[in-house]
Amino acid sequence: MTTSILSKEEIKELVLKLNEIGAVKLGEFKLKSGIISPIYIDLRVTVSSPVLLASIASMMYKTVYAQSKPELVCGVPYTALPIATGMSIAHNIPMVVRRKEAKAYGTKQLIEGIFKEGDNVLVVEDLVTSGASVLETVRDLNSVGLTVTDVVVLLDRQQGAKQELEKRGLKLHSVFTMEELINTLVEAGKLTGPTLELVKNFLEANKNVVVPLPSSAPVRAPFVSFQERAKLATNPTANKLFQLMASKKTNLAVAVDLTVKQEILDLAEKIGSEICVLKTHVDIVQDYDQQFIKDLQAIAAKHNFLIFEDRKFADIGNTVKYQFENGVYEISKWADMVTIHGVAGPAIIDGFRESIKTTGAGLLLLAQMSSKGSMCVGEYTNQMVEMGKSNQDAVMGFICQERLSAMSDNFVLMTPGVQFNSAGDSMGQQYNTPEYVIKEKNTDVIIVGRGIYKSSNPKEEAIKYRTASWSAYESKQ
Numbered sequence: 412m413t414t415s416i417l418s419k420e421e422i423k424e425l426v427l428k429l430n431e432i433g434a435v436k437l438g439e440f441k442l443k444s445g446i447i448s449p450i451y452i453d454l455r456v457t458v459s460s461p462v463l464l465a466s467i468a469s470m471m472y473k474t475v476y477a478q479s480k481p482e483l484v485c486g487v488p489y490t491a492l493p494i495a496t497g498m499s500i501a502h503n504i505p506m507v508v509r510r511k512e513a514k515a516y517g518t519k520q521l522i523e524g525i526f527k528e529g530d531n532v533l534v535v536e537d538l539v540t541s542g543a544s545v546l547e548t549v550r551d552l553n554s555v556g557l558t559v560t561d562v563v564v565l566l567d568r569q570q571g572a573k574q575e576l577e578k579r580g581l582k583l584h585s586v587f588t589m590e591e592l593i594n595t596l597v598e599a600g601k602l603t604g605p606t607l608e609l610v611k612n613f614l615e616a617n618k619n620v621v622v623p624l625p626s627s628a629p630v631r632a633p634f635v636s637f638q639e640r641a642k643l644a645t646n647p648t649a650n651k652l653f654q655l656m657a658s659k660k661t662n663l664a665v666a667v668d669l670t671v672k673q674e675i676l677d678l679a680e681k682i683g684s685e686i687c688v689l690k691t692h693v694d695i696v697q698d699y700d701q702q703f704i705k706d707l708q709a710i711a712a713k714h715n716f717l718i719f720e721d722r723k724f725a726d727i728g729n730t731v732k733y734q735f736e737n738g739v740y741e742i743s744k745w746a747d748m749v750t751i752h753g754v755a756g757p758a759i760i761d762g763f764r765e766s767i768k769t770t771g772a773g774l775l776l777l778a779q780m781s782s783k784g785s786m787c788v789g790e791y792t793n794q795m796v797e798m799g800k801s802n803q804d805a806v807m808g809f810i811c812q813e814r815l816s817a818m819s820d821n822f823v824l825m826t827p828g829v830q831f832n833s834a835g836d837s838m839g840q841q842y843n844t845p846e847y848v849i850k851e852k853n854t855d856v857i858i859v860g861r862g863i864y865k866s867s868n869p870k871e872e873a874i875k876y877r878t879a880s881w882s883a884y885e886s887k888q
């Protein structure tokens with residue numbers, strides 16, 4: 412259901428006009444989230460139809476200003492800029508402009524225009540899928556003291572944005588929804604047969620394309636190669652991993668979440684040549700013994716990869732020291748790196764210090780998680796980054812979904828929740844593609860689990876993920 416106050420006839424006229432000018436495209440399209448969609452709405456073409464553009468701006472104005480009257484408008488760069496400009500000029504509402512590249516040049520303002528702290532801004536976007544682009548703009552507006560309560564879009568693709576925005580106190584107003592667009596095209600005989608089925612199935616399967624909200628400004632920092640970052644690394648394992656990635660030309664880590672030791676060893680042997688890191692959850696291995704670790708270490712030495720035990724320690728320093736060094740697993744004796752949560756506070760790191768001083772192992776702080784509704788967001792994430800920066804000898808990097816401005820080049824940024832062809836699983840996992848994670852979110856290493864170990868040909872699949880993530884890294888140069 413739309414929140415639009417426009418009549419069905421008005422919406423019909425607009426949809427058919429958009430279809431006529433080629434704004435509705437059918438085929439195979441990669442969305443910002445990395446998902447392949449059979450339908451793509453390209454509103455960039457509206458700049459070539461000024462009368463239509465003016466009427467879009469007017470319809471969006473009517474849709475939102477009937478309910479709310481913010482003091483300023485701001486278009487999400489770039490497609491929505493002409494729409495926001497149209498609204499601003501036609502209705503004499505001052506506009507502010509968000510710069511996408513501000514950080515790269517230092518002196519330039521992130522938000523251009525005249526405003527005062529506390530002014531309420533209406534965010535204008537052409538269409539929403541996950542809501543990620545809108546949230547980036549809201550974040551930058553908030554960072555200069557502006558408030559946002561309302562967002563207006565021409566089209567809501569109905570793939571989770573409304574709910575994601577609502578969770579963050581933002582009301583989404585849309586002129587029409589994807590359902591209305593499709594119904595209009597069907598009624599007019601413009602969308603039929605197998606294509607219609609494909610579109611319907613896609614929309615049903617991808618109702619929630621959720622991209623986590625950035626906690627602070629993501630960095631558009633100059634590219635620094637892994638070779639150079641090895642020299643900056645403050646933790647020995649971070650240094651080793653940067654060097655290994657640069658020489659082996661791979662930034663692929665594989666999560667081998669298998670429960671039988673021989674299956675893990677067989678997979679490690681198969682994919683060892685493609686990876687920089689093999690990630691384990693030893694507590695799921697039903698026949699775990701010390702020989703398993705010896706065999707895994709031999710394969711790691713043969714194929715030159717590091718071993719990462721994803722234990723996610725979270726207790727007080729004294730307890731995690733026992734958990735790390737003792738018990739059945741004696742993790743400190745063999746893991747090159749382990750994950751820790753920061754809920755217990757920074758003293759948790761003291762539980763590892765003595766042991767890793769000898770081995771040089773690295774700690775990875777969970778700054779963000781890939782799962783839906785994760786509480787590792789906002790101020791918590793910022794605190795984790797601070798915890799890492801205050802313990803750079805022990806902390807080698809972060810488990811995160813994006814590179815944040817406070818994350819310096821000496822840290823390795825590793826991102827789980829990666830698959831080529833799925834948006835998520837039934838238990839809250841959310842996936843992005845290797846290209847999106849490495850290029851758009853600017854992290855260093857992808858962690859792929861089921862995308863590889865559940866495949867009928869894990870070696871072939873590992874090569875595909877390795878190639879995609881390494882090309883994405885190289886394209887940043």
Ligand SMILES: O=c1ccn([C@@H]2O[C@H](COP(=O)(O)O)[C@@H](O)[C@H]2O)c(=O)[nH]1
Nearest residue numbers: 666779780781782827828840859860861
């Ligand atoms: O935020 C997090 C932190 C860790 N993980 C771990 O990564 C793998 C992902 O496996 P997939 O099969 O690719 O979903 C798994 O071992 C998790 O424990 C994560 O997914 N998200």
